[in-house]
Amino acid sequence: xxxxxxxxxxxxxxxxxxxxxxxxxxxxxxxxxxxxxxxxxxxxxxxxxxxxxxxxxxxxxxxxxxxxxxxxxxxxxxxxxxxxxxxxxxxxxxxxxxxxxxxxxxxxxxxxxxxxxxxxxxxxxxxxxxxxxxxxxxxxxxxxxxxxxxxxxxxxxxxxxxxxxxxxxxxxxxxxxxxxxxxxxxxxxxxxxxxxxxxxxxxxxxxxxxxxxxxxxxxxxxxxxxxxxxxxxxxxxxxxxxxxxxxxxxxxxxxxxxxxxxxxxxxxxxxxxxxxxxxxxxxxxxxxxxxxxxxxxxxxxxxxxxxxxxxxxxxxxxxxxxxxxxxxxxxxxxxxxxxxxxxxxxxxxxxxxxxxxxxxxxxxxxxxxxxxxxxxxxxxxxxxxxxxxxxxxxxxxxxxxxxxxxxxxxxxxxxx
Amino acid sequence: xxxxxxxxxxxxxxxxxxxxxxxxxxxxxxxxxxxxxxxxxxxxxxxxxxxxxxxxxxxxxxxxxxxxxxxxxxxxxxxxxxxxxxxxxxxxxxxxxxxxxxxxxxxxxxxxxxxxxxxxxxxxxxxxxxxxxxxxxxxxxxxxxxxxxxxxxxxxxxxxxxxxxxxxxxxxxxxxxxxxxxxxxxxxxxxxxxxxxxxxxxxxxxxxxxxxxxxxxxxxxxxxxxxxxxxxxxxxxxxxxxxxxxxxxxxxxxxxxxxxxxxxxxxxxxxxxxxxxxxxxxxxxxxxxxxxxxxxxxxxxxxxxxxxxxxxxxxxxxxxxxxxxxxxxxxxxxxxxxxxxxxxxxxxxxxxxxxxxxxxxxxxxxxxxxxxxxxxxxxxxxxxxxxxxxxxxxxxxxxxxxxxxxxxxxxxxxxx
Numbered sequence: 124x125x126x127x128x129x130x131x132x133x134x135x136x137x138x139x140x141x142x143x144x145x146x147x148x149x150x151x152x153x154x155x156x157x158x159x160x161x162x163x164x165x166x167x168x169x170x171x172x173x174x175x176x177x178x179x180x181x182x183x184x185x186x187x188x189x190x191x192x193x194x195x196x197x198x199x200x201x202x203x204x205x206x207x208x209x210x211x212x213x214x215x216x217x218x219x220x221x222x223x224x225x226x227x228x229x230x231x232x233x234x235x236x237x238x239x240x241x242x243x244x245x246x247x248x249x250x251x252x253x254x255x256x257x258x259x260x261x262x263x264x265x266x267x268x269x270x271x272x273x274x275x276x277x278x279x280x281x282x283x284x285x286x287x288x289x290x291x292x293x294x295x296x297x298x299x300x301x302x303x304x305x306x307x308x309x310x311x312x313x314x315x316x317x318x319x320x321x322x323x324x325x326x327x328x329x330x331x332x333x334x335x336x337x338x339x340x341x342x343x344x345x346x347x348x349x350x351x352x353x354x355x356x357x358x359x360x361x362x363x364x365x366x367x368x369x370x371x372x373x374x375x376x377x378x379x380x381x382x383x384x385x386x387x388x389x390x391x392x393x394x395x396x397x398x399x400x401x402x403x404x405x406x407x408x409x410x411x412x413x414x415x416x417x418x419x420x421x422x423x424x425x426x427x428x429x430x431x432x433x434x435x436x437x438x439x440x441x442x443x444x445x446x447x448x449x450x451x452x453x454x455x456x457x458x459x460x461x462x463x464x465x466x467x468x469x470x471x472x473x474x475x476x477x478x479x480x481x482x483x484x485x486x487x488x489x490x491x492x493x494x495x496x497x498x499x500x501x502x503x504x505x506x507x508x509x510x511x512x513x514x515x516x517x518x519x520x521x522x523x524x525x526x527x528x529x530x531x532x533x534x535x536x537x538x539x
Numbered sequence: 540x541x542x543x544x545x546x547x548x549x550x551x552x553x554x555x556x557x558x559x560x561x562x563x564x565x566x567x568x569x570x571x572x573x574x575x576x577x578x579x580x581x582x583x584x585x586x587x588x589x590x591x592x593x594x595x596x597x598x599x600x601x602x603x604x605x606x607x608x609x610x611x612x613x614x615x616x617x618x619x620x621x622x623x624x625x626x627x628x629x630x631x632x633x634x635x636x637x638x639x640x641x642x643x644x645x646x647x648x649x650x651x652x653x654x655x656x657x658x659x660x661x662x663x664x665x666x667x668x669x670x671x672x673x674x675x676x677x678x679x680x681x682x683x684x685x686x687x688x689x690x691x692x693x694x695x696x697x698x699x700x701x702x703x704x705x706x707x708x709x710x711x712x713x714x715x716x717x718x719x720x721x722x723x724x725x726x727x728x729x730x731x732x733x734x735x736x737x738x739x740x741x742x743x744x745x746x747x748x749x750x751x752x753x754x755x756x757x758x759x760x761x762x763x764x765x766x767x768x769x770x771x772x773x774x775x776x777x778x779x780x781x782x783x784x785x786x787x788x789x790x791x792x793x794x795x796x797x798x799x800x801x802x803x804x805x806x807x808x809x810x811x812x813x814x815x816x817x818x819x820x821x822x823x824x825x826x827x828x829x830x831x832x833x834x835x836x837x838x839x840x841x842x843x844x845x846x847x848x849x850x851x852x853x854x855x856x857x858x859x860x861x862x863x864x865x866x867x868x869x870x871x872x873x874x875x876x877x878x879x880x881x882x883x884x885x886x887x888x889x890x891x892x893x894x895x896x897x898x899x900x901x902x903x904x905x906x907x908x909x910x911x912x913x914x915x916x917x918x919x920x921x922x923x924x925x926x927x928x929x930x931x932x933x934x935x936x937x938x939x940x941x942x943x944x945x946x947x948x949x950x951x952x953x954x955x
Contacts (some may be wrong), residue, residue, distance in 0.1 A: 134752045136575050137720060138566030139761065143557050150554030152903055159552050160587055163563065168751065171576055172669065195734040195751050196741045234735035254926070256731075258679035275753060277927050304553060315672075318611035319650035324829070326614045334583065335611045336550045337691060345555065400823075400844070406830025407816075407823030410844040414822025417898050417929055425850035427814070427843055428826040434841035434884055436855070482833050511693050513833055 124295035125158045125472055129175050131191035133166035133201050144189045144276055155288050156301035156349075157185075167191065172203035180207065180267035185291055187283065190274030192257045194237045200271050201260070205244035208264045215241045218249065219260060225256055250286045254278040259286070268294065290520055303356035305331075305364060307344040308377040310526050311377070314342050320370050324363065327429040331360050340522040341383070378530060383525040384412045390532040391422040396471030396499070400426030401439055401464035402477035403451070404492055408521040424468040429460065439463030452478050452486045454504035459497035461504075465497050472532065474497050476524050481513045489513070492520045496531040503527075503536050540711035541574045543599040545591050547607035547616050548690060549582035560605045560692055564699055569677045570764075571704050572616050572717035573601075583607065588619035596623065596683035601707055603699065606690030608673045610653045616687050618870060619677070621660035624680045632675060634665065641672055666702045670694040675702070684710065693855050711735050719772035721747075721780060723760040724793040726942050730758050740779065747776050756938040757799075799941040800828045806948040807838040812887030812915070814944070816842030817855055817880035819867070820894035820908055824937040840884040845876065855879030868894050868902045870920035873911035877920075881913050888948065892940050897929045905929070908936045912947040919943075 128149070141353070145162045152159040163179065165171045172191070180188045191200030205212045218241040226233035240257045243249060250259030250270070255278040260271040270287050272279045277411050309317060314337045318325070325333045331348040347362055350356035368375050377386050391398045400410045410426040413419050427438045432451055435441040441459040451453040460475035474496050481489025490511070495504035505527070509519045530536055544565070546558050561578045568575040579595065581587045594809070595602045603835065607616030621628050622718040634657040634894050641922045642649035656673045659665060665677030666686070671694040676687040686703050702854040725733060730753045734741070737760070747764040762779055766772035784791050807814045816826045824838045829835055844852045848867055851857040857872060865871040876891035890912050897905025911920035921943070925935045946952050 133750055133763075134761065135562070136565050137569045137761070137763070138562035138564070139722070139752060139759070140754060141557050141559050141562045142578075146551070146554035146557045148554070149552050153553045157719065160582060160584070161591070162552065164578035166576060168576070175577070193751075194731040196738065197750050234731045234940075236738060237731055257800070276929060306555070314651045315610040315653055319652055322612065322652060334549055334613050335609075336555060338556060343555070345550065345553070347549075347553075351678075362676065402823075405827075406835070407818075407826030407842060407844065409817055410823030411821075411827050414846060415930070415933070418824070418845050423846050425844045425846040425854065426823060427854070428823065428830070428841045430830065430836050430839050430841040436882060437885075438841065438843070467854060469853075515693060517831070 124185065124291055125160060126152055126185040126187065126291060127160070127179045128162045129165045129179055129186060129188045130162070130274070131167065131172055131188060132164075133168075133197075135164050136166045144274065145278055147276060147280055148187060148189070150276055151283060151288055153304060154163070155292050157288075157291055157295065167197045167199055169199050169203055169206070173206045174200055176207040176264070176269065177201060180269060181265040183267055185268040185294075186270070187287060188269065188271045188310065190280055192240070192260070192271050192273055193257065194234065194239055196236070198239065201239070201242055201244065204247070204260065204269065204271060208244055208246070208262055208269075210245035210313045212242050213245055215243060215249070222256055228488070241262060250282050252278050253281055261290070273430055286503035301350060301353055301356055303348050303350070303360065305346040306379055307346070307364065307367060307375050308381065308383070309342045309344065309371060309374040310340070310376055310383070310522075311374050312342065317342050317344070317371070317374070321367060324366065330362055333363070335341050340519045351521050357358045373535065376526070378469040382416075383522065385416050385531060387525055387528045387532070388413065388419055388422045389417055390529065391472060394471070394532060396422070397423055397424045397468070399424050399464040399468035399473040400427060401473060401475040402428050403430060403435070403460070403476060404480045405521050405524065406475045408517055409474065409476060409524050412521055412525065420479050424470045427464060427467070434497040438467070440466065450486045451493055452493055454493055454495065454506060457504045458502055461495040461502065472496070472528060474524050474528050477522055478516075478520065480516045490516050492516065492523070494520070494524050494527045496527045498531050500531075500534070503531065540600065540707055541576060541599045542568055542603065542707065543576070543595045544578045544579045545581065545595055545602060545604045546578070546690070547588055548580075549584075549613075551580045551876070552582045558651065560690065560695060563605060563692060563696055564605070567699060567704055569718050570718060571708050573704075573707055573711065583613045583615055585615050585619055585622070588615055589622045591955055592619060592623040592680070592685065596680040596685060599683055601684040601710075602686070603703060604685065604687045605695055605892055606860045608656070608676070608687050608689055610650065610655055611670065612652070614630050617658055617660065618657070620663070620676060620678055620685065620687060623685075624660055624662070624678055626661035629656050631659060631665070633854045638672055666698050668694050671699055677706070703771045717766060717769055717772055719764050719766070719769060719776065721762040721776045722795055723762070723783060723791050724779065724791055724797065724799070725758045725760065725787060725790040726756070726799070726929065726938075727790050728758065732756050733760070733787070733790070737783060740782065747779055749779070756935045787851040789951060792942070799938065799945060801832050802840045802950070803941055804829065804832055806945065807888060810948060811889070812838070813838050813840040814838055815880040815884035815886035815889040817876040817889060818842060819846060819851070819876070819892060821892045821933050821937050821940065822846060824933055825890065825892060825940050828937055828941065840886045843880060843883070851876060854883070854895060856882065866902045868907055868909055870909055870911065870922060873909040873920045874913070874918055877911040877913045888912070888944060890940050890944050892936055894932075894936065896932045896936070906932050908932065908939070910936070910940050910943045912943045914947050916947075916950070919947065
């Protein structure tokens with residue numbers, strides 16, 4: 124079962140939004156063991172949508188289309204489906220009633236344009252949308268099952284999970300086997316250095332395959348096995364993972380969903396310590412990453428975003444003398460910020476980030492970041508020079524701060 | 540000049556990363572007035588990369604390929620280019636020397652796999668990479684100019700901006716005119732309601748075109764004009780923008796790059812007020828959004844992430860009695876948090892967010908968020924019920940908190 128994706132929306136071509144839907148659906152196809160070799164994006168143009176549907180339907184066993192089925196006039200996917208299938212459009216009185224009741228329950232008049240959503244190409248089955256008003260559609264074109272779902276992720280994803288994936292797995296007859304991926308997360312070495320350390324494993328075989336991925340300052344390794352069952356895939360992956368972990372040692376800090384923020388929170392919980400943050404250059408991003416984890420409150424006490432020098436003094440107890448003598452961007456000030464956060468939140472562990480994120484310099488060139496960590500075993504600060512623009516510097520500094528906590532808790536601190 | 544894009548990378552198909560490169564390049568093509576109708580994604584598979592290159596080269600005048608030219612063994616774009624063009628591969632001794640010097644300057648031994656980056660298909664021109672070691676490539680296949688650039692955005696984007704876009708604009712003979720887009724940002728009404736208010740304008744013409752885009756709780760409108768010059772495009776867009784602003788009134792809060800965080804910081808600066816934040820459920824996201832704006836320190840004093848009840852008491856001066864009587868998720872506690880932040884940071888304006896982001900309930904069902912704002916003119920709090928999972932609730936709450944500040948500063952507070 125070979126599944127393609129087609130995203131419809133001029134805003135994607137103009138770069139006003141990214142195609143996150145493709146990633147969300149791609150992950151679910153992989154989990155279900157469904158092959159997925161190609162994604163396409165076209166704009167809100169009837170001819171080009173029809174062409175893209177026709178080409179994909181000729182190549183693939185199934186096509187999932189996202190976007191273009193909303194209530195507005197630039198929503199053309201329904202019309203394109205009818206055209207590509209060569210069938211007329213019908214109107215569902217039943218769905219029109221459903222729409223009217225949906226708006227009634229919200230005590231608001233229904234904009235008439237919503238009735239477009241009650242149209243469907245002949246032969247199509249509607250897919251229920253629990254989170255919105257646009258129904259999905261399922262239609263056979265030639266030998267290809269074609270699905271249309273909304274572009275809004277919160278409506279799209281439940282429909283894909285509840286209706287489309289199970290339908291495709293059943294169509295595949297359950298004989299397609301599974302594709303299992305194992306993600307190993309590393310931090311501290313370059314992509315090419317890691318590729319060299321693992322080069323022979325890359326060449327060694329195709330099941331599992333090995334891939335490299337750089338993002339946000341971390342290098343991730345992906346092992347992907349194809350097998351008849353999840354257990355068989357796990358047996359293929361396990362020895363390869365063991366070999367990789369043996370070679371990379373402490374560079375590997377987590378696997379799968381073990382993001383560094385999760386690893387840090389777990390390490391704090393296991394050590395019976397709470398955690399606090401004191402941020403200047405990262406402006407709340409370290410705290411936001413930590414609190415993105417459900418249940419973060421078990422270990423995360425809180426943080427201060429001390430953007431001004433005055434705030435560093437008033438909220439974190441950094442002395443004006445420390446700032447005057449060493450500067451805002453210094454190991455001394457960062458350590459004082461971390462100590463202050465630990466004290467104010469009565470936390471066992473605290474991290475502080477100060478620096479010059481750019482574009483303007485602050486005492487040092489943009490990209491100069493100082494990170495300090497205090498734990499019950501000691502304290503340490505380090506000055507980093509990070510490349511890139513304001514957004515990249517802040518992202519890398521956030522990652523580095525989280526790893527600094529992780530290393531400090533493991534007793535490794537910074538190695539070099 | 541019709542330009543297509545092809546992204547190469549199995550990690551895109553497996554959903555491990557999103558194709559942000561397509562959005563970044565798409566925005567630059569639009570600015571340059573270059574047509575862009577289609578994007579494709581394929582995995583790290585030689586046959587499929589070769590097919591996708593061949594199809595795009597037959598359809599388009601230019602093709603920009605991102606990814607697959609790094610140093611590791613799964614980087615196949617160079618080989619696929621040679622195959623698609625039907626030419627042999629050569630090795631550049633000159634570039635190999637450049638690579639060795641690059642690593643020498645960093646005082647580290649060069650992993651030998653890097654030498655792959657000195658290979659190029661016959662007839663290809665190398666495009667300099669100022670930020671990394673993988674050079675780009677430019678090659679003619681049939682009537683199509685094909686470019687290959689790295690997948691790492693920080694390396695790719697400067698190469699596209701400095702070398703590819705100017706080359707394509709020159710090839711187009713400067714006669715292609717320009718495409719100018721104007722983005723209007725609204726908050727406070729549903730997409731279908733806004734589409735209804737503007738339906739006749741949508742139908743009215745194709746130059747400028749009107750499109751609707753929902754994201755993060757905001758509805759954006761995009762007017763796109765095609766003209767011989769930027770001035771002519773502006774003259775086409777201006778009356779349509781005026782008409783839209785007349786109909787939508789205060790729903791429109793900004794245009795172009797005027798994100799709500801920029802609007803808020805500007806309003807504070809103009810009023811001579813500094814701003815502080817007190818966050819619980821959003822865990823630092825409001826502060827992170829504000830500090831993403833360069834120069835935020837002129838108006839943003841700082842914030843407290845008071846994740847625990849104890850932190851709300853210790854750092855924001857919320858009384859235990861307030862929490863005991865009204866709960867952590869209440870208008871009273873939110874107001875006390877905002878007052879505390881204003882006091883601690885000596886700020887004229889403060890916003891507070893508390894609530895239940897989920898997945899577990901906190902006093903109220905997940906999605907219950909309370910936002911409070913204090914300004915020199917008064918104070919106000921409001922309880923919201925937001926749909927979706929933890930990530931969506933936190934994102935919407937962040938947007939709502941920023942708009943609450945904006946409305947308070949304009950004297951409008953919340954309307955309904």
